[in-house]
Amino acid sequence: MVQSAKAIPSTWCPGCGDFGLLAAVKKALIELKVPQHQTVLVGGIGCSGGIHNFLEINGLHALHGRLLAQAVGVKLANPELMVIAAGGDGDGYAIGMGHFMHAFKKNASFLYLVMMNETYGLTKGQASPTAPIGFEGNVERPFDAILAALSQPVPNFVARTFSGDPKTMTKIIVEALRFNQEGRGFAFIEDLSPCITYNDTFKLWREKVVDLATLPGNDPSNRSTTFRQYLEVVESGRIPIGVMHRPATVSAEVESLELKLLPDHIGPANAGIELSEENLTGYRKLLASVR
Amino acid sequence: MVQSAKAIPSTWCPGCGDFGLLAAVKKALIELKVPQHQTVLVGGIGCSGGIHNFLEINGLHALHGRLLAQAVGVKLANPELMVIAAGGDGDGYAIGMGHFMHAFKKNASFLYLVMMNETYGLTKGQASPTAPIGFEGNVERPFDAILAALSQPVPNFVARTFSGDPKTMTKIIVEALRFNQEGRGFAFIEDLSPCITYNDTFKLWREKVVDLATLPGNDPSNRSTTFRQYLEVVESGRIPIGVMHRPATVSAEVESLELKLLPDHIGPANAGIELSEENLTGYRKLLASVR
């Protein structure tokens, strides 16, 4: 065996919600039997963003807020890789907001996991975009990432999980990764992952979560009804979790970006580039188009 | 009269949709009787972003995609100013996406006008985030800014207008600016403003637009029903326009950012800063808090 980068002990505070997600990801990867060397985790910057160090897979520690752009780059360069992006809510919804909204549009088949704790853990507890009014002087209404995700009519996979329930989380992560494996596009999971040091919401959230699947008429393939049900739950003071969007069927048309661009799954990183005539066809055509 | 910057002749292509919006803004400002010197237009970069040059008000030509951040800065520095941000869809929904989504959250009382033409006019017709699939090789589903706006539960003003109908547009702009004047928060108007050079959709759009107000049960104060009706119209192949969100009543609580932060409307730019005892109170308190 070639010795290479091993998982290192976590640097998180004992009890951090992120441990729940870490465990669920590990279980999901085992269940799916994807070889470690074919999995890439692109981490954000933040407590949560360090997760790639604690797993024995390939890691790319991105810049703060840029993990989605880097993850898309990885996936399009080599569509054979299983790609997971994972980071914090500050990383994803503050500095990363532009890429976040565009990730739905781009619709490349990878999984984005946000460890949502309403705060910037690593910089010591400031309000993140999801922080409630009043938290650390916050006066802005919290950003709702699930509604934002639901708003864009692209057949992505959207869900919310809770670190206090790692079993359901594992199930949903497995579903999301299968969705990716089938080349059906982008999967987004917001995990409610309390920061026990700066915003310990474990108890509060445990009381408040409601799985939308338990509501009558729930239909994750219908954005309108989900939007309405979600708002109703929120207005009743509770927190919706569960699968928020799951396209009805495998669409006949190819929807995922990597399949549209690279239908035979050979991409920039796994194509040959030596100077052979075959690899010069594009050059010849381009040259011919020059006056 | 002090001579100062005058409006200059427009540099737009004859027939550009942006002329409709320019005319409507002019009329709205006249109707509202806001003095020119108290109005600031923050322009984006793009054909549309040059609009500040063609109006006789104060102009701040921002960086590409940064007009909303600059506009918030202007408004919070001097809440007495009437602030309008105006730019293109590339500017606003591509490079500006992060600030766009955060503008709803911040909820400062200014108006954001997007001249939506599905393309990057000034850089010669590439697909913008709202371009339909197939336009200039675009493979991504178009971004829906109205749905994104509706997704965030903040009592903002949201509307869509059409440059082919400047009369309605004027009315809606007046309403939006009044909303701002009353300190009720952020107003967003997406104007369908065809680029006659690279994407002449005037005819197409004229045929397709449907004012949501004409639909039975329309209630711009209810996000759920609007979301549903909007999706229905879209699914029927038409384009919803009109007022998309208008909060039911003036909320009892102050909701706009500048009123939360500067309740007496005196801000950083119109406060005295000379070295008087009064202006040193914050210094004294801060100093006292140092060990």
Added chain:
Amino acid sequence: MSAPAIPTADRSSQTGPAVGGSPKELTDLAVLIGGQGGDGTLTVADLLARYFHRRGLYVYLSRNVLSRIRGGHADSSVRASVDPTTSIKSEMELIVAFDAQSLELGLPELAPDGLVLYDSSSFHSDRPNAIGLPFATLAGSQLGQPIYKNTTAYGVVSYLLGFDPAETRAVIEERFQRRSPEALEKNLKAIEIGRKAAAEHPELAQRWSVAKGSLSGYRIMAGNQAVALGFVVGGGRFFAGYPITPATEIMEYLGRYLPSMHGVVRQAEDELASINMVIGAAYAGARAMTSTSGPGLSLMTEGIGHAGAAEIPILVADCQRVGPSTGQPTRHEQSDLSHLVHIGHGEFPRFVISPGSIEDCFYLTIDALNLAERWRLPVILLLDQALCQNGTSTPPFDLNGLRVDRGKRLSAEEVAKLEAYQYYKFTPDGSSPYAPPGTPGITAQVTGNEHDEFGHVSVNIPNRNKMMAKRMEKLIHALPELPRPRTFGEPTARIGLIAYGSTEGPVREAQEILAAKGTPTKFLQIRTIFPVLTDTIVPFLESVDVAYVVEHNYTGQLAALLRGAMPEHHKRIQSIVKYDGFSFRGPELVAALEGRKNGPVR
């Protein structure tokens, strides 16, 4: 498809009676075509360029447009010469003016015996050397569409310069072959209309003829095209960018055929996304590039630093335009150099490579890709608007001897034989062996935090010192592999000239003028901006009394860089700058140099 023939028997259109004797044969001429954006000036210039090109002449085609889509002044100049030329001609033999402003703006550039042709359906001029013909009216009345005024004007010019009718026609066919048969027909008719009107005009006897050149196999190419071609040949397969003048064409060219070669070309949501997509793709093992101009470059600052720290090989092409800030998007400048040499917080190695010609754009793009992967760091290809967009006669590229050098990239078999795989392994030259994610048996960690050899975050002090040195010393170990400068001119000259990028053209023209005047010079064209190849520059500086660094910016950025790197030679390094948005012309540069002979520097 049948298109009307240009009567080849019409001798008058070939050699017709010249005013004051037989037509003067020109071996180096220039035509300036000016009008409002939308007048089709670029088309006229393009047609002329195609004609000259077919006649075996060197062509240099430059344009001056505004950052708006229609209206506003726009002009184009076409230079054609028997000898190689890569600069704008100082004096124009012919100016074609579609509006009054273009005539006024053009006049200062008119050669003493030059002529202005203007559209008399648009305005009137009393200038003695200006001749009006109603281009728009002619096209309007005879073709029903005044828009053909531009091809009509081309017809007039073709008459005046004694163009070969068959070639004149071939140019139109070449240009409009992909349009509708109707467009082709109308354009061919427009030429006829123009030629006829010229033949009938009393003052418009053919006054010049154009020498025939001997070029063959050349193409009129701009730097952006050559970079795209180099990228494809050099194994580049991933491109992400965001539209920005004058860089957009690289993305557009690549978008045409790269996707058919397992390549990916993406227009991203912004420059932050482009550079980070490129980083992700390069991490995964693709040769990846983005291209941009000043504002986009500034936004990429953090990403470039990430590539430097994390040791991910990327290529960033910067097509410099006029700054600061949004500046003048369509105009020429070389003012990002200092920014790039120092770009990013903290310290990390980067190479800044600058081609001086279109060919150089092609070959150095390939080199840059190889260097990036060999040294695992960001490489910046420093271009400029004139280089990127001006059409230039370019010889065929020679693919022999080119190679795709993947540096220390390991195959799966090589990896299997390793004891340990470490992404940041310490090695004598600072560059570590690489295997892409997906290689069986290994996993790797890659990060912009300080890290140990395995890529795990480390705060260990000796490790920090070693990792800094590992990265930074690449700048020393790579020196012998970086593109060498080129020297032009008289080896024994005591006056030196130094420049980079498209300034090569004007400098070489200035050298010729100076040589003709008896002042020999030698010119060092710098191709590696950073790290400064002092071993190649010091001997040059030592061999001259003074070296004028010619560049397009205010502060003399290259001169400052060289002074800082070789302070012991600072007295010899003199700065000549221009920052008005336009390239130097040869004689203008000569004047600037001559004005400098006494005292130094601005």
Added chain:
Amino acid sequence: MSAPAIPTADRSSQTGPAVGGSPKELTDLAVLIGGQGGDGTLTVADLLARYFHRRGLYVYLSRNVLSRIRGGHADSSVRASVDPTTSIKSEMELIVAFDAQSLELGLPELAPDGLVLYDSSSFHSDRPNAIGLPFATLAGSQLGQPIYKNTTAYGVVSYLLGFDPAETRAVIEERFQRRSPEALEKNLKAIEIGRKAAAEHPELAQRWSVAKGSLSGYRIMAGNQAVALGFVVGGGRFFAGYPITPATEIMEYLGRYLPSMHGVVRQAEDELASINMVIGAAYAGARAMTSTSGPGLSLMTEGIGHAGAAEIPILVADCQRVGPSTGQPTRHEQSDLSHLVHIGHGEFPRFVISPGSIEDCFYLTIDALNLAERWRLPVILLLDQALCQNGTSTPPFDLNGLRVDRGKRLSAEEVAKLEAYQYYKFTPDGSSPYAPPGTPGITAQVTGNEHDEFGHVSVNIPNRNKMMAKRMEKLIHALPELPRPRTFGEPTARIGLIAYGSTEGPVREAQEILAAKGTPTKFLQIRTIFPVLTDTIVPFLESVDVAYVVEHNYTGQLAALLRGAMPEHHKRIQSIVKYDGFSFRGPELVAALEGRKNGPVR
């Protein structure tokens, strides 16, 4: 609130029998407290600092933490001295180790006669100079919460160093006054427990006493606090930022009271938003600032250029940390200088100002605000982690003579008398009069595109040349107004030292050591980094044989800047660098300087 008294009559705790004679009085001592993040090492350091401060000593408090919230090694050192001190002491008299790693890491820093106190409930050590006391067990068994191990340790230290019991108690009260009465009580009890355990330990007789100092009116302050204070006094009223170590505290401090003064403090969604909000606010007439560190700074590149081009006065504080990229967020470096001097595509003027002490942070922030508005350009306040975060005894600020200079800002009355108001009016010094939007009777256009005096886009060539010169010549006209350097040491010395920022502390300590050894030196503390004030530096360089530029980065950035600006003096400019994340200590710097006496530079 009644808290248990420390028995003042307990003589043993004041002067108790010393091992081998009476306690040695220390006039300069340091204590290093190490443990795992969460062990409360910072609290112990803070308590000691407060004690020393109350005793009139100069205090310098530095910390070494990891970029994680709990766990991992963290330590803090407190230096206390009768004489001014702003650097970390090289040798520690006392080390308090809560875990084994801290003992190992600390030992190399232990003074020859120093002592290690360790928590024997956590580990055991056989080191001869290490004494174990079960801090956690003591606190756990007697207070029910082992977490009070830190205050217990403080009690032990207070005994060992012969602290005055009343003062020891006062410190606790000061520190915990805002917490619950219970916390206060437990902490006071913990001290007692510690003191008692110490008194009972056979080897722990009081071995030192600490001299009393004479400071009064001083505060222990860090640079970030001083910058915030300067901002408030200097009329700063708008702040937008994004959290980042080590800059966040500026935003946090300002957030406390600025809002009560018509001020606005916003945490933005990212650094692009912060800088652009600041630009908008400054355009509207507010004095506005953002603060950040390397990664954020890189993202602000485009915005800083916009402020330069559009002539909008903004202040950007850069709290430098270890780069490149995400680097080492909590550690010290000075490696953004080159980036900042050249930041941004194209060319625009900027001032880079660097305070060398906490006081300087206060006064120069005010100067920087004045300079920004006076010259209407971006000013960068170049700070560093040690300056920003290390607590330092700081004299009271003198507000007399300070002023808020609004430059050429016009009142509404002045505007009414104008013939024309032009935002970009050409003036002899390049800075144009300004009236904020909202001023009756005028409107203005402001843009980052090239523009005419009214701010409308212009592509006119003479205008371009003039506008470039207008902006860039500010760098010349402003020279006399920029902060001068300060000189320390022996005026006739032939060995020069040059540094900026917090390096002032170690350099001055090194000067003292060298002076004591008979080597006089003089030190030029640079306060305006850019533009380089050559008129102040050249005389210094000319007066010495060699000037060592001491800085915390790899390439010697300040040295390179000075060499480039004054190439004729390049031989005298020698570089001394350190880039391991920690400040120089005085003796370490002396060793580096002595090692250099023969040969130069890396």
